[in-house]
Amino acid sequence: xxxxxxxxxxxxxxxxxxxxxxxxxxxxxxxxxxxxxxxxxxxxxxxxxxxxxxxxxxxxxxxxxxxxxxxxxxxxxxxxxxxxxxxxxxxxxxxxxxxxxxxxxxxxxxxxxxxxxxxxxxxxxxxxxxxxxxxxxxxxxxxxxxxxxxxxxxxxxxxxxxxxxxxxxxxxxxxxxxxxxxxxxxxxxxxxxxxxxxxxxxxxxxxxxxxxxxxxxxxxxxxxxxxxxxxxxxxxxxxxxxxxxxxxxxxxxxxxxxxxxxxxxxxxxxxxxxxxxxxxxxxxxxxxxxxxxxxxxxxxxxxxxxxxxxxxxxxxxxxxxxxxxxxxxxxxxxxxxxxxxxxxxxxxxxxxxxxxxxxxxxxxxxxxxxxxxxxxxxxxxxxxxxxxxxxxxxxxxxxxxxxxxxxxxxxxxxxxxxxxxxxxxxxxxxxxxxxxxxxxxxxxxxxxxxxxxxxxxxxxxxxxxxxxxxxxxxxxxxxxxxxxxxxxxxxxxxxxxxxxxxxxxxxxxxxxxxxxxxxxxxxxxxxxxxx
Numbered sequence: 001x002x003x004x005x006x007x008x009x010x011x012x013x014x015x016x017x018x019x020x021x022x023x024x025x026x027x028x029x030x031x032x033x034x035x036x037x038x039x040x041x042x043x044x045x046x047x048x049x050x051x052x053x054x055x056x057x058x059x060x061x062x063x064x065x066x067x068x069x070x071x072x073x074x075x076x077x078x079x080x081x082x083x084x085x086x087x088x089x090x091x092x093x094x095x096x097x098x099x100x101x102x103x104x105x106x107x108x109x110x111x112x113x114x115x116x117x118x119x120x121x122x123x124x125x126x127x128x129x130x131x132x133x134x135x136x137x138x139x140x141x142x143x144x145x146x147x148x149x150x151x152x153x154x155x156x157x158x159x160x161x162x163x164x165x166x167x168x169x170x171x172x173x174x175x176x177x178x179x180x181x182x183x184x185x186x187x188x189x190x191x192x193x194x195x196x197x198x199x200x201x202x203x204x205x206x207x208x209x210x211x212x213x214x215x216x217x218x219x220x221x222x223x224x225x226x227x228x229x230x231x232x233x234x235x236x237x238x239x240x241x242x243x244x245x246x247x248x249x250x251x252x253x254x255x256x257x258x259x260x261x262x263x264x265x266x267x268x269x270x271x272x273x274x275x276x277x278x279x280x281x282x283x284x285x286x287x288x289x290x291x292x293x294x295x296x297x298x299x300x301x302x303x304x305x306x307x308x309x310x311x312x313x314x315x316x317x318x319x320x321x322x323x324x325x326x327x328x329x330x331x332x333x334x335x336x337x338x339x340x341x342x343x344x345x346x347x348x349x350x351x352x353x354x355x356x357x358x359x360x361x362x363x364x365x366x367x368x369x370x371x372x373x374x375x376x377x378x379x380x381x382x383x384x385x386x387x388x389x390x391x392x393x394x395x396x397x398x399x400x401x402x403x404x405x406x407x408x409x410x411x412x413x414x415x416x417x418x419x420x421x422x423x424x425x426x427x428x429x430x431x432x433x434x435x436x437x438x439x440x441x442x443x444x445x446x447x448x449x450x451x452x453x454x455x456x457x458x459x460x461x462x463x464x465x466x467x468x469x470x471x472x473x474x475x476x477x478x479x480x481x482x483x484x485x486x487x488x489x490x491x492x493x494x495x496x497x498x499x500x501x502x503x504x505x506x507x508x509x510x511x512x513x514x515x516x517x518x519x520x521x522x523x524x525x526x527x528x529x530x531x
Contacts, residue, residue, distance in 0.1 A: 088116065094113070111128060127159060131166065132187045141513055150350055153264045166229065169223060214239055244265055269350045271289065272287070327386075341355065354380065357388060402524050407521065408516055410515070412425075
C-alpha cells in the first residue's frame with residue numbers, strides 16, 4: 001500500500017460539499033464546484049479494505065457534511081510510530097479488581113478497555129461499575145447511531161435500573177425512606193469506568209425521579225429478595241427504553257431538558273451488558289454489539305464461546321421474530337436491503353422512536369415547537385410503515401457458569417466485529433497475554449542492578465518491544481484498522497486510517513469500543529471447592 005492517502009481525497013474540499021451515498025459496495029461523492037453544476041465521483045476503497053464500512057449501525061440516509069481541511073492541505077500526512085501509538089492509546093483504561101467476596105478474591109481479576117472514534121463526536125459509550133448493594137460487577141458497551149445522545153443516556157442510566165431491580169424489599173424501603181425524609185440515598189454504584197461526558201445535573205434529577213417511580217413499582221410487588229438477574233436485566237432494558245419514550249412526551253417546562261429528551265428519543269443505541277457475580281455470568285444484548293469468551297482447554301488449546309447473537313437481518317431467528325410480530329402482508333417489506341424497513345441495520349435498540357411510535361404520535365411531539373434542524377433530529381418515515389412498533393429494546397439474556405478454563409471475556413461494538421471474527425479476536429488476546437508474559441523480566445532469578453536494567457531496556461529498544469501494547473483492547477483496535485485482507489498488519493494502512501479527515505473517516509471505519517475482562521481462575525476454582 002502506498003504511504004500516502006488515496007488520490008480521491010479532494011484538495012480543495014473546503015469549497016466542496018461532500019455527501020456519501022451507498023452504491024453497491026462502493027461509495028460515491030457528489031461535489032459541487034463554484035458553478036451550479038453537480039458531478040459524481042467514484043470513491044475507490046482503501047487498499048486492503050476487507051469489508052465495506054459504509055455507515056451501517058445508523059440510518060441509511062445521512063446529512064451532507066463539510067470537509068474540515070483547508071485548501072492548502074494535500075493530506076500527505078505521515079504519523080511516526082510514536083504518534084500512531086499516542087492516537088491508539090488515548091482512550092485506554094485498565095483496573096485491577098482487589099475486592100474479596102466472602103473471603104475469596106473476586107472472580108474478575110482485571111479489565112482493560114479502549115475506544116477509537118470515527119464519528120465526531122464519538123457515538124459509542126462504555127461503562128464499568130460495581131453494584132454496591134450486591135456483589136456484582138457490570139460491564140457495558142453502548143453503540144449509538146443518529147448521534148450520541150441515546151448512547152450517552154443509556155450508558156449513564158441502565159446500570160442503575162439493573163441495580164435497583166436486584167435490591168431486596170428492605171433495601172428498596174430504605175431508599176424510599178431516604179427520599180421521603182430528604183436524606184442522602186444509599187450508594188448504588190461505584191463507577192470504575194464512567195461513561196463519556198456527563199449530562200447536565202438538571203436532567204439527571206429528572207432521571208432520578210423516573211428511577212424512583214420504577215423502584216416504587218418494585219416495592220408494590222412485595223418481593224423479599226428482588227428480581228433474579230435474568231429478570232432484572234430484561235426488565236431494566238425495557239423499562240429504561242419506555243422511560244426514554246415517555247420523557248419526551250411529557251410536558252416539560254425546561255427547554256434544555258425537553259431538547260435533550262428529544263435528541264435521546266430520536267437517536268438510538270444498541271447495548272451489550274455483562275453482569276458477573278462469583279461464577280455467575282449473565283450477558284444481555286440488544287442489537288449488534290457482541291460478547292465472547294476465550295476458553296483454554298486442559299490440553300492447552302484455545303477456543304471461542306459466543307455469548308450473544310447479532311440482532312440483524314442475517315440472523316434467521318431474528319428475521320422469523322419480526323415476521324411473527326407483523327402481518328404476513330409485510331413479510332417482504334419489514335426487511336429491505338438487509339435493513340429494518342430499509343433504514344436500520346440492528347433490529348433491536350434503545351430510542352429510535354421513529355420506528356416505534358405511530359405516525360400520529362411522531363407528528364404530535366415534533367409539532368411542539370422543537371427546532372429539529374438545530375437539534376439534528378432525523379425526520380423520515382420509511383415506506384411500508386403500517387404496524388409499529390418495528391423495533392424493540394428487549395434483550396436476549398445468556399447465562400454461563402464460569403469455569404477455571406474460562407480465561408477472558410471480550411465485549412465490543414460492531415466496529416470491531418465488522419472486521420475481526422470471533423476466533424481472530426481470541427487469538428489476538430491470547431497472543432497479547434503470551435507477549436506480556438514473555439516480555440516481563442524475571443528479576444526474581446537475578447539481582448536487579450542498574451547494568452541489568454540498562455541491558456533489558458536496550459534489548460527492548462532493539463527488538464521494537466518498547467512499542468508493544470500493554471492493553472489488549474488497544475491491540476484489537478490496532479489490528480481491526482491496520483490488518484489487510486490477508487491478515488497481515490500494514491503500518492502504512494494503519495497510518496492512513498488514522499489520518500483520514502473527520503468527514504471521511506466514518507466512510508471507512510466505525511467507532512470501535514472494546515473491553516476485555518480477565519477472570520481469576522484460582523478464585524473460580526475456589527468457588528467450586530468451597531461448594
